[in-house]
Amino acid sequence: MATTSFFNATSTSHPLSPTIRPISTHRRLQFVPLSPCSYAKLARCRVGPVGQRRLTGRVSIRCGAVKTIGQSEFSTEVLESELPVLVDFVADWCGPCRLIAPAVEWASQEFEGRIKVVKIDHDANPQLIEKYKVYGLPTLILFKNGQEVPDSKREGAMTKAKLKEYLDSLLESASVA
Incomplete structure (x- = not known):
């Protein structure tokens, strides 16, 4: 017997309505600005299997004179x-x-x-x-x-x-x- 749940991700009333997800999976997102050095470091990273970041080569990043x-x-x-x-x-x-x-x-x-x-x-x-x-x-x-x-x-x-x-x-x- 199939039951309909409030959290059923497949039940949408309109094609443009957002997917309903359990409240427990929602995370609070924060915007953290990165320094230019962090962007340079991320640019040299590649996402590997299972989402692990690995550097594509030797990277030496100097973050200014501070x-x-x-x-x-x-x-x-x-x-x-x-x-x-x-x-x-x-x-x-x-x-x-x-x-x-x-x-x-x-x-x-x-x-x-x-x-x-x-x-x-x-x-x-x-x-x-x-x-x-x-x-x-x-x-x-x-x-x-x-x-x-x-x-x-x-x-x-x-x-x-x-x-x-x-x-x-x-x-x-x-x-x-």
Whole structure:
């Protein structure tokens, strides 16, 4: 005896109606923007049998000049640097941090030789977070000659154009001061 179920995928009233599936199979999808480096890596991957990804050849991908540092490296990389240093405070779980990451990578290449860009993991460096009063993520702070440049702290994601405007104005005022 055949029974009709609410979750029967073959019972549709209209050819354009969506297929009905059990609620337990629905997954919440999230859009996670990838960095240009991730796209390059995926372009060199091929899906093998049973959906396993395998690289098609040896791949060496360098993701810009942004270096992730910890508290132990902060004084040598930031405070003792001869170049101004843009410090990006980020966290893995932070959506706006992932959104701004490609723009920060771009800035590290665009302003190469004029500034150095480093990232600091929010969760792994609570003393730096407290010292520089980082209340929101991502937070960008420019350091020059071992000091935080006044009015350089910016919280939240921004577009590449806004980041360029922000860095140009800071570098112009920092070179005059």
